[in-house]
Amino acid sequence: SAVISQKPSRDICQRGTSLTIQCQVDSQVTMMFWYRQQPGQSLTLIATANQGSEATYESGFVIDKFPISRPNLTFSTLTVSNMSPEDSSIYLCSVEENSGNTIYFGEGSWLTVV
Amino acid sequence: GENVEQHPSTLSVQEGDSAVIKCTYSDSASNYFPWYKQELGKRPQLIIDIRSNVGEKKDQRIAVTLNKTAKHFSLHITETQPEDSAVYFCAATPMAAGNKLTFGGGTRVLVKP
Numbered sequence: 383s384a385v386i387s388q389k390p391s392r393d394i395c396q397r398g399t400s401l402t403i404q405c406q407v408d409s410q411v412t413m414m415f416w417y418r419q420q421p422g423q424s425l426t427l428i429a430t431a432n433q434g435s436e437a438t439y440e441s442g443f444v445i446d447k448f449p450i451s452r453p454n455l456t457f458s459t460l461t462v463s464n465m466s467p468e469d470s471s472i473y474l475c476s477v478e479e480n481s482g483n484t485i486y487f488g489e490g491s492w493l494t495v496v
Numbered sequence: 497g498e499n500v501e502q503h504p505s506t507l508s509v510q511e512g513d514s515a516v517i518k519c520t521y522s523d524s525a526s527n528y529f530p531w532y533k534q535e536l537g538k539r540p541q542l543i544i545d546i547r548s549n550v551g552e553k554k555d556q557r558i559a560v561t562l563n564k565t566a567k568h569f570s571l572h573i574t575e576t577q578p579e580d581s582a583v584y585f586c587a588a589t590p591m592a593a594g595n596k597l598t599f600g601g602g603t604r605v606l607v608k609p
Contacts, residue, residue: 425540
């Protein structure tokens with residue numbers, strides 16, 4: 383399976399600041415996604431990161447709060463803007479492997495907002 | 497859109513016993529059903545998946561069954577071991593929708609030695 387690396391792995395952020403999470407894949411993939419997992423909860427899709435165009439956001443998520451970039455087929459970033467304690471979550475990058483249509487997750491970025 | 501419900505939310509079993517987790521989904525177009533295991537502090541790891549053209553799939557001690565008519569699928573873990581303790585998530589997606597997974601609420605499994 384593809385190797386998916388995320389940075390940072392963990393961070394403590396001040397209220398009102400923004401943080402950008404990076405996702406790097408070791409092979410080209412067509413589909414990349416960003417999920418959020420709030421403490422003790424399930425995973426919720428934030429958006430699909432589209433290469434060369436604007437991301438497709440799910441209901442309840444907006445570009446101003448979660449801007450996403452996808453400059454090529456191996457890299458994407460998610461920014462969490464103007465953070466509040468409610469944004470404390472695990473943010474997970476996921477990819478669909480081009481062969482087999484299987485979906486894998488990156489290591490996750492554990493964010494705590496204080 | 498798709499809605500996935502997962503039961504039970506917690507499951508405690510004795511080591512060596514079997515564990516069964518059940519999920520139902522709402523979108524009849526869904527045709528890919530993966531299961532993920534998430535250990536404390538770690539990412540979700542794909543443990544098994546099933547596609548709609550098969551009814552059952554097995555991999556060593558884990559198996560998944562799918563009933564498309566009833567729109568439910570289940571994870572079976574036999575001969576449970578303490579290392580099976582984790583949170584398990586089911587998910588569903590219509591492959592044509594770009595594989596956007598909809599997840600169930602998760603089942604916390606505790607295997608008691």
